[in-house]
Amino acid sequence: MTISPAAPAFDKPARPDAEALAAVTLALTRQFGNRTVTSQAVREQHGHTLTWVANQPPDVVVYPETTEEVATIVRLCAIHRVPMIPFGTGTSLEGHVNAPFGGVSIDTSLMKRVVAVHAEDLDCVVEPGVTRKMLNEHLRDQGLFFPIDPGADASLGGMASTRASGTNAVRYGTMKDNVLSITAVLPNGEIVKTARRARKSSAGYDLTRLLIGAEGTLGVITELTLRLHGIPEAVSAGVCSFPSIKAACDVTIATIQSGLPVARIELADAAQMRAINIYSKLSLPEQPMLFVEFHGTHAGVREQAERFGEIAAEYGGGAFEWATKPEDRTRLWQARHDAYWAAHALRPGAKSLSTDVCVPISRLAECVEDTQADIAATGLLAPIVGHVGDGNFHVLPLFDADDPDEVAKVSAFVERIVERALAMEGTCSGEHGIGQKKMKYLPMEHPPATLDAMWAIKRALDPLNIMNPGKILPS
Amino acid sequence: MTISPAAPAFDKPARPDAEALAAVTLALTRQFGNRTVTSQAVREQHGHTLTWVANQPPDVVVYPETTEEVATIVRLCAIHRVPMIPFGTGTSLEGHVNAPFGGVSIDTSLMKRVVAVHAEDLDCVVEPGVTRKMLNEHLRDQGLFFPIDPGADASLGGMASTRASGTNAVRYGTMKDNVLSITAVLPNGEIVKTARRARKSSAGYDLTRLLIGAEGTLGVITELTLRLHGIPEAVSAGVCSFPSIKAACDVTIATIQSGLPVARIELADAAQMRAINIYSKLSLPEQPMLFVEFHGTHAGVREQAERFGEIAAEYGGGAFEWATKPEDRTRLWQARHDAYWAAHALRPGAKSLSTDVCVPISRLAECVEDTQADIAATGLLAPIVGHVGDGNFHVLPLFDADDPDEVAKVSAFVERIVERALAMEGTCSGEHGIGQKKMKYLPMEHPPATLDAMWAIKRALDPLNIMNPGKILPS
Structure with missing residues (x-):
């Protein structure tokens, strides 16, 4: 940003100092009792497990039950400059919930009430820990459903955060198209509600869409109003x-x-x-x-x-x-x-990695065929499935995670897929998000001024850089 | 924002000083010749005319032809702290293009090329001055159309800026759903491109949706990639x-x-x-x-x-x-x-005002009926039309603009419509936007923390407060 006053103080993300962490842990334990957990097993479960990204556990895991409790946690962490990581079901694929700087994992799994279903308006209000299957179970009797279906039974808060989609997106859109409003706690502890319950609005900046896909780096989602659809006849x-x-x-x-x-x-x-x-x-x-x-x-x-x-x-x-x-x-x-x-039957015992790119549909055949040729030339086992109506496909290389040569080979292969998609006016992620693992591709996808603008927004809303630091935006 | 370092310097919007304005006018005239205009008639044409908001003309109107020319203009204005107002066709309804602090109106009407149509991908790339009718004329031979249809033959840049919709929105969505990517010049003069041409992406913050509905307060849109649809059989x-x-x-x-x-x-x-x-x-x-x-x-x-x-x-x-x-x-x-x-035939010669609210569809009948009762009680002529599939309706009071009593009566009536919609979980604007005239309703619609977050974004991207100042966010 060239013509601007000096940027405000913006911290490089860092591990909290021991004293701050102890103070936060003590306060959380006093307030939330056994909903504050520091056991090794639970902490590791909240670091990342679903990819080859190394597990980086948080220092503490806390299970709030209300928006106000989340706000209390966020304010506490902000005062002590302790990083926070919003956590849904932990099924994201690019290291979104890892805690590279430690801190507090805010696990929303206890926030699982369906607050309201407005059948006439085809919408509902849910807490972020409700999973897509729980919601559809709840809705079935009323002849309604929520269409977004990533592979996992993910939480709706997490699905919003990664801008998830799935097999129905070609007809019903992605999370960006199916969320009417979000309640969130911003990094400063303030509670925002982004919109009313009207199906459309032109009243101010679209904070709903800003939080969707922000991967928890701009705040913790604590409630969502979702668009529903009638179960087809x-x-x-x-x-x-x-x-x-x-x-x-x-x-x-x-x-x-x-x-x-x-x-x-x-x-x-x-x-x-x-x-x-x-x-x-x-x-x-x-x-x-x-x-x-x-x-x-x-x-x-x-x-x-x-x-x-x-x-x-x-x-x-x-x-x-x-x-x-x-x-x-x-x-x-x-x-x-x-x-x-x-896919795993092709090589029992092997680890897999689900990549995710999306290209304009006219380039899809070329992109998939070139990728198949690459698979053959590299000597990989890597089946392909795709949500092809959107130009989105996944490759699932199977490999021995303990063999550094194989890991290096797969790593280079994934990089080539991303480069191929970008060269075809595509994106490095159609639906999985950036997390830690795809950060390096963001500058390949967006020009520097675009990344600068994203950083400006991050700095404006999270000046202490404590909300899921070390994700999306490469520093 | 409570837990934040001191906010960066942020100017209260102000008229440029005479020297700065003279310097900008001279530089614009040198660079753009007769595409820089200061005549009274053209300036007034670029202030507001379509509502009862008083005309507030800019000091200069300039007609760029390329993104780079827009960037030159923006950098020049930023250096001299001269306000800028992006201008499409001037058909917005809430005082969006008025120049309350003078400055430079950036008229995009010469940027009217359809840059590319990708029929296989159902998308196209257009400059912001292309109007919706021009585009559909261009597309017809290929069996494609762009569905968003506000009343006026508005420019696509303007339609994106107000998050426009119209009669087709119930099926095809609004501008928010039909723009894949935006090229824009930010207030600092940097050129951003918000996304690639893939139909969906989870790669970073959704700057596309942030610019849609920002009413030109965060930058000047200079190119749009739009989703198209096949003309139905x-x-x-x-x-x-x-x-x-x-x-x-x-x-x-x-x-x-x-x-x-x-x-x-x-x-x-x-x-x-x-x-x-x-x-x-x-x-x-x-x-x-x-x-x-x-x-x-x-x-x-x-x-x-x-x-x-x-x-x-x-x-x-x-x-x-x-x-x-x-x-x-x-x-x-x-x-x-x-x-x-x-509607105007009900009272020939009268002025009209098109209001715009949107409520959850289950509340629509009540909202319209209460408004009709209000019309009767107030003694107004005010027909109602609605895009009812979205819960959106317009009331068109007809009145004598020279009669202060009538103006006051209509003004109070419009305020009651907004209050009624808000009380029903609706929004003060479904599709027209906020501009100048609805600024006072924004704090009624959004809690203070939400407005604070919008201001934080505005300050981050436009720290000098020179990009369409005095719009959307009440100071």
Whole structure:
């Protein structure tokens, strides 16, 4: 920032000094009793486990039950300059909940009330520890559902924080599109509510979207108002094999361009299909496969499935099998549902790493094919699945985490995937977020002035740099 | 913000001193020749005209042609601390483009190139001066369209800045949902690009959404990447009268809750229908009327229209007339298209003011009916139209702008509408924005900590308070 007064004091993140930490721990223990935990096991559980990022446990874990309790914790940490790490279910994939500078993990798992469901308004108010499956269980009787479905049964606070999406995003959008309002405690301990319950508003800066995807670096989310959708009257699902990734991607483009309101359109590549066959003792064609789902009226989903079948046939698709009965749909989609575990069947005992990039859909076939060529040249086992309607795909390299050579090879491979996506006007993360592990790619994705602006916002809202420090923005 | 270091220097907005203004004017004239204009007529045209807000002309109007030229202008103004006001078509409604502290109006009307259309990706890149009609004209041959349609043929930069929506928002979302990326010049003269061209991303703070709705107070938008949609294969449109506002709103709720993907659902109240009859010499029932439109396949839009007809009948709707041929659809919707001009037929020569609030849809009937009672009690002529699928409605009081009593009466009435919407968990603006005229309502809508956070962001990105000062945030 060139034409600005001197930036305000902004701390480099640091471990709290022992005295500050002791004071905070004591105060938390006095106030929250056995909801303040310092055991090694619980602390390690709150550092990172789901990737190869080393576990960096917090010093203390505290389990607040209300927004006001979160505010108390945040104020206490701010006074003593102790880092805080908001924690949902710990299922994020890029080291988001690690505590590189120690401090206090604020675990929201006790904040799991569905506060209100407004069926007429198609919205609900939830605490951040409610998981997506808990919420959908709660809503089912009312004929409503919340569509965002990352792989894990993540907490809604965490899903907002990582701007999560999943298989339904092509039809229903991502977390950014399905949150109406957020209550959060800012790093200074103040409680903000970002918006009213109206479905749209032009009243001031969009703090809702600023907190969504901020990965807990700008505050702790303590309540969310979510948009809901009616459970569709009918659902049709289908699967179809293709001679090439290109053909499968061209069908995806044609489907979306034709205005077919596909609810899900998922790709599995040949390696993934081979894994499925091993895992489930099946003999599906080991070719790229599309899994599709349509939501609507009975007549509507039939028409949509038939249209899709016609498009698939035009591009050389194999037999398009589709169904509307729940048990038949489940059978058709089983291979997709099993994808993650099936992949591990390719190399039992191996560690895996789920990468995540997203490119404009016109570049998707090229990006996936180049990645497959890279996999072959590198000699990796790495099946691919993709939310292809959005141009988003995941590669799951399987490797021996104890073999430094393999780790180095996979690391370089992941870096090449990101570079490939960026070279195609894509992003280094479609839905997993940046955390610790993708920080180095952010300057490759955004020009320096854009990162400067993000830093300016971080400094403005967290001048002490104590809210999930060492994440997203590389220093 | 309690626990923060001292806030950075932040200027109260002020008129530039004469020397600074002269220096900027001279430099702009040297660089941009006759694209720098200081004539009274052009300056006044760039102050505000579309509401009763007094015209506050800028000192200079400049017409840049490129992002780099905008950056040059912004840096020059920043050095001399001269206020800047980004300008699109001047069709905003709350005093957004007025220049209360003088300064330089940056008119983007020469930046009107459609830079690229990526049909396969359903996106395009445009300069900010492209209007929505220009864009749709450009796209038509490719079977694509951009759905956001505020009343005016506004510029896309301006539409992003006010977080505009319109009649299609219930199906296609608002500007917040249809912009993928923004290039902008920040108040310090740096050029940011907020995102890549991927359809979704979790890579860093959502600067795209931060600039959308910021009304030019955080920077000048110089390029936008927009999401496009395929022109639907078929469209059906229909109209239906209802015995009460309540019945029309209940039908709207039932329609949306049933998952019918209505593309447009617009309400006109009895006063608006009376205006239509006067204006167009018709004899439509002077009862609340819903105008609906469905997009999809031929079979799909027929099914949707029939379903809607069934729902309408359940709630006591009159004959539901619908059509799919363009000329028949136009005839059915003519009354809605003429609403604005027809309203003025109720009182020829009167000035009007378009208010804008939005409430949760379950409260809409109550909010509209209470407003009608208020209109009757106050003795106003004020027809109502609404984008009711979103819970958004406009009231158009007609009044004599030269009669201070009438102006006071209308002013108090508008204030009561806002208070009513806020009391129902709604917002003081669904789509017009805050500008100057609604600043006083922002503290009624948001708690102090939320406004503090907005101010913190404003201070961080515009520490000199020279980018469209005196808008949105009340000081």
